[in-house]
Amino acid sequence: MGAAEPAGVGAAAMDGGGPPLLEVAGLSAGYGRRPVLFDVGLRVSRGEIVALFGHNGAGKTTTLNAIFGRVRPTGGKVTFGGSDITRAKGIANVHRGMTLIPAEHFVFGDLTVIDNLRLGAYGERGRGTIDARMQQVYELFPILAEREKQLAGTMSGGQQRMLSIGIALMTGPELLLLDEPSLGLSPALVQQMMEAIKRLSREQSLSVLMVEQNVVQTLGVVDRAYFMRSGRIILQERAEELRGRDSYWDLF
Amino acid sequence: MQQFYDHANVIAIFAIYAVSLNVLLGYAGQLSVAHAAFGAVGGYVAAYLGVNHGWSFIPGLLVGGAAAGLVGVLASLPAMYLDVRFVILLTLALSTAIIAVVGAIPALGGATGLTSLPFPTAFGHTLATPSQFFTFALILGLIVLAVCWRMVQSPFGRVLRSVREDEIAARGVGKNVVYYKVTVFGATAAMAGLAGVLFAFYNASIQPSSFDLSQSLEIIAMVVIGGTANLLGSILGAAILVLLDPFLQDVVNFGPNTAGLVRLSIYGVLIVVFMMALPQGLIRERWTPERLIGWVRRRRGAVEEEHAEPAPAAAGNGVVATPDGSIALEATGLRKYFGGIRAADDLSLQLRGGQITGLIGPNGAGKTTVFNLLTRVIPPDAGTVTLADQTVTDWTPNRIATSGMSRSYQDVRVWGRMSVLENVIIAIPHQPGERLFNVFFRPLKVWRFEREARRRALAHLSFVGLADKADAPAASLPFGEQKLLALARLLATEADVLLLDEPASGIDIDGVERMLGLIQQLRERGKCVCIVEHNLHVVERLADRVYFMEAGRITAEGTMSELMKQERLSEVYFGSG
Numbered sequence: 090m091g092a093a094e095p096a097g098v099g100a101a102a103m104d105g106g107g108p109p110l111l112e113v114a115g116l117s118a119g120y121g122r123r124p125v126l127f128d129v130g131l132r133v134s135r136g137e138i139v140a141l142f143g144h145n146g147a148g149k150t151t152t153l154n155a156i157f158g159r160v161r162p163t164g165g166k167v168t169f170g171g172s173d174i175t176r177a178k179g180i181a182n183v184h185r186g187m188t189l190i191p192a193e194h195f196v197f198g199d200l201t202v203i204d205n206l207r208l209g210a211y212g213e214r215g216r217g218t219i220d221a222r223m224q225q226v227y228e229l230f231p232i233l234a235e236r237e238k239q240l241a242g243t244m245s246g247g248q249q250r251m252l253s254i255g256i257a258l259m260t261g262p263e264l265l266l267l268d269e270p271s272l273g274l275s276p277a278l279v280q281q282m283m284e285a286i287k288r289l290s291r292e293q294s295l296s297v298l299m300v301e302q303n304v305v306q307t308l309g310v311v312d313r314a315y316f317m318r319s320g321r322i323i324l325q326e327r328a329e330e331l332r333g334r335d336s337y338w339d340l341f
Numbered sequence: 342m343q344q345f346y347d348h349a350n351v352i353a354i355f356a357i358y359a360v361s362l363n364v365l366l367g368y369a370g371q372l373s374v375a376h377a378a379f380g381a382v383g384g385y386v387a388a389y390l391g392v393n394h395g396w397s398f399i400p401g402l403l404v405g406g407a408a409a410g411l412v413g414v415l416a417s418l419p420a421m422y423l424d425v426r427f428v429i430l431l432t433l434a435l436s437t438a439i440i441a442v443v444g445a446i447p448a449l450g451g452a453t454g455l456t457s458l459p460f461p462t463a464f465g466h467t468l469a470t471p472s473q474f475f476t477f478a479l480i481l482g483l484i485v486l487a488v489c490w491r492m493v494q495s496p497f498g499r500v501l502r503s504v505r506e507d508e509i510a511a512r513g514v515g516k517n518v519v520y521y522k523v524t525v526f527g528a529t530a531a532m533a534g535l536a537g538v539l540f541a542f543y544n545a546s547i548q549p550s551s552f553d554l555s556q557s558l559e560i561i562a563m564v565v566i567g568g569t570a571n572l573l574g575s576i577l578g579a580a581i582l583v584l585l586d587p588f589l590q591d592v593v594n595f596g597p598n599t600a601g602l603v604r605l606s607i608y609g610v611l612i613v614v615f616m617m618a619l620p621q622g623l624i625r626e627r628w629t630p631e632r633l634i635g636w637v638r639r640r641r642g643a644v645e646e647e648h649a650e651p652a653p654a655a656a657g658n659g660v661v662a663t664p665d666g667s668i669a670l671e672a673t674g675l676r677k678y679f680g681g682i683r684a685a686d687d688l689s690l691q692l693r694g695g696q697i698t699g700l701i702g703p704n705g706a707g708k709t710t711v712f713n714l715l716t717r718v719i720p721p722d723a724g725t726v727t728l729a730d731q732t733v734t735d736w737t738p739n740r741i742a743t744s745g746m747s748r749s750y751q752d753v754r755v756w757g758r759m760s761v762l763e764n765v766i767i768a769i770p771h772q773p774g775e776r777l778f779n780v781f782f783r784p785l786k787v788w789r790f791e792r793e794a795r796r797r798a799l800a801h802l803s804f805v806g807l808a809d810k811a812d813a814p815a816a817s818l819p820f821g822e823q824k825l826l827a828l829a830r831l832l833a834t835e836a837d838v839l840l841l842d843e844p845a846s847g848i849d850i851d852g853v854e855r856m857l858g859l860i861q862q863l864r865e866r867g868k869c870v871c872i873v874e875h876n877l878h879v880v881e882r883l884a885d886r887v888y889f890m891e892a893g894r895i896t897a898e899g900t901m902s903e904l905m906k907q908e909r910l911s912e913v914y915f916g917s918g
Contacts, residue, residue, distance in 0.1 A: 119820075119847075122816070122819065122820050122823070123752070123820045123847050124819075124820055124847060124848075124849070125847060127849050127850070144875040144876055144877060145703075145704050145875040146843065146846050146875045146876075147875070147876070302916065303915070303916030304915035304916055305915055305916045305917050306916050306917070307916075318876055318878060319845065319846065319848075319853065319876050319879075320847070320849075321850070336905065336911060337911070337914075337915050338877065338905040338911065338914075339878075341876075341877045341878070341914065
């Protein structure tokens with residue numbers, strides 16, 4: 090197995106140099122007495138798409154949850170847009186501009202597509218802002234515009250997945266935390282989803298931190314990737330360098 | 342003085358109820374709301390025999406207790422596989438049914454019950470006055486206390502507590518949970534029956550209302566307030582609640598009706614307050630006289646030396662002989678469908694002694710299912726499992742677990758409120774003290790084996806490096822040490838085939854190194870180890886051979902480096918572009 094670099098080496102140099110939107114340092118967290126994360130450090134710059142890979146149970150989802158405030162960190166620091174949000178709750182983070190899309194489905198099945206999207210903008214007062222965001226979502230996922238009046242629960246899994254990203258975008262986020270967006274989607278849909286994420290990031294300088302299983306496909310859209318093993322970051326590298334590898338076995 | 346004996350008798354009777362319920366609730370973790378109803382069974386049987394057939398007190402007492410015990414055993418059979426919430430519902434229905442039935446039978450006097458019971462006599466003494474009766478109630482109470490004490494302090498009681506803490510893990514180390522539940526239900530119901538007989542003869546009459554649900558709840562309150570899993574606490578709880586009524590009437594000067602209502606409110610408030618502030622009750626589980634003596638001894642500096650030899654980790658129970666490289670376990674054509682889902686399909690594998698075999702594959706490939714099929718926790722639809730030349734396919738999981746193959750769990754499943762040492766001792770197979778008959782009638786044999794078991798358990802603990810924490814409650818250990826404890830417990834089953842589910846997950850780097858070192862030592866000692874692990878780095882370091890699983894099938898095998906060369910497997914793991 091190739092030697093894995095320690096976490097955080099040269100991180101500042103690699104991510105385009107600007108001040109990071111999200112910075113995580115020395116983060117540890119777990120469930121009950123069971124620790125899952127040990128000294129996790131990572132950063133995401135404005136407009137950057139970053140992937141988080143690793144074996145099952147490596148702590149990828151827990152990292153997202155700990156950043157977002159769904160799981161209480163037991164140590165370390167999370168900084169978002171310059172402020173310390175280590176102890177902040179999810180709801181406060183949404184207002185700050187960070188949204189988590191969990192891997193399990195989350196749409197309101199008994200509501201129409203448009204009502205689901207409106208709920209995403211809950212708390213947003215300006216009529217114009219809401220409409221503008223909804224237009225963006227529809228441009229990104231035209232199928233949602235077509236099915237505006239359909240009950241969300243009656244749509245296919247892939248469409249519900251898009252809707253859940255749409256709901257998240259309605260909150261007007263600067264950073265999306267995406268947990269396995271491709272879960273349960275056909276390869277064609279995954280490709281479509283990845284393209285949409287890429288466009289969002291380019292056009293609106295949205296930052297994305299995404300957990301994915303499909304390393305090869307994800308490396309096609311991300312700028313940078315972290316690899317986790319057993320609760321630790323073992324490597325971070327630019328996507329183009331990772332794409333050049335002939336195997337990823339030593340990282341799992 | 343008469344009034345003193347009056348209270349003392351009622352306290353003694355309720356102490357018998359509460360102490361026996363505590364064995365069931367506090368130790369075995371089974372919440373029964375029919376405890377007073379078991380008392381009704383005993384009381385009515387003895388009263389009926391006394392009134393109509395002229396039976397004297399003592400034979401009536403014994404037969405009444407036995408009848409209640411029998412009903413308890415019958416009640417335990419459907420309760421066996423139920424979650425605690427449904428045990429509550431089941432016993433609630435049972436309680437209502439028993440009270441309705443005794444109230445409906447004309448021969449038992451309907452709602453007015455039976456009156457003018459004969460004066461109780463015992464061994465030539467009449468128990469006519471409260472003070473005479475108290476002598477008997479006290480003696481019977483002490484006997485019940487002694488029996489319960491012996492029961493919960495024995496290896497039998499230790500297994501009860503492990504069932505309370507985590508039943509799956511108790512089954513996993515080969516305990517026949519059915520036997521324990523039936524026995525403890527029957528024994529405690531019989532003791533409730535004795536209390537019911539005492540109650541009936543003390544009042545010289547018996548009515549259904551003395552045994553209804555509110556009585557059962559009062560007994561539960563006594564146990565909760567006194568402290569679950571502490572028998573002395575239940576006596577204290579019984580005394581407090583029995584004396585509450587006279588206290589409210591005579592000291593606070595409430596009328597009898599007001600006192601009754603206030604008392605009920607106080608029960609309610611006390612239960613809520615105790616559940617929230619003192620969930621372990623007034624006297625905690627670990628506060629036992631034995632512990633106090635140990636504490637005093639240590640204070641005086643008389644440290645008892647336990648000599649632990651590090652050898653027995655290597656000693657199997659001889660059922661599975663696995664000299665280097667020979668096949669210890671062979672599974673052929675295992676199949677298991679859940680509806681249309683193929684959890685396992687034509688699955689064959691071989692595990693060899695002195696080797697570590699890895700089982701890898703994407704999430705949902707069925708790796709943990711393989712463990713469940715091998716240990717027969719899930720019975721396979723087809724296929725055979727051979728353990729050292731014996732076909733074990735149709736053995737019970739208990740028999741397999743005590744005959745040479747045992748597994749660990751991803752989420753450790755240690756028994757949190759028990760000590761580290763107890764966690765390991767329980768796993769030692771074939772303990773004579775696990776049978777109640779031996780506990781009471783062959784104490785010497787039980788005691789001798791217990792010393793030996795303790796010695797072996799300490800040896801396993803020193804193998805994993807936890808000997809100095811033997812007395813700590815398992816839940817107080819950090820997760821990494823709980824994993825080591827789970828390994829020691831696994832070794833204590835003396836199995837030669839060890840199935841480890843994610844041994845390296847959830848522990849820090851130093852912990853992982855320690856764990857890997859131990860697993861390698863087990864291989865050197867000739868154990869046959871199979872690991873399921875997502876961290877491929879760990880698999881590569883440990884495994885001599887690896888099976889690759891996808892969708893319930895084994896699709897490749899070889900060394901880790903051979904597997905890593907296969908293009909298709911890398912697509913399964915990392916996807917394709």
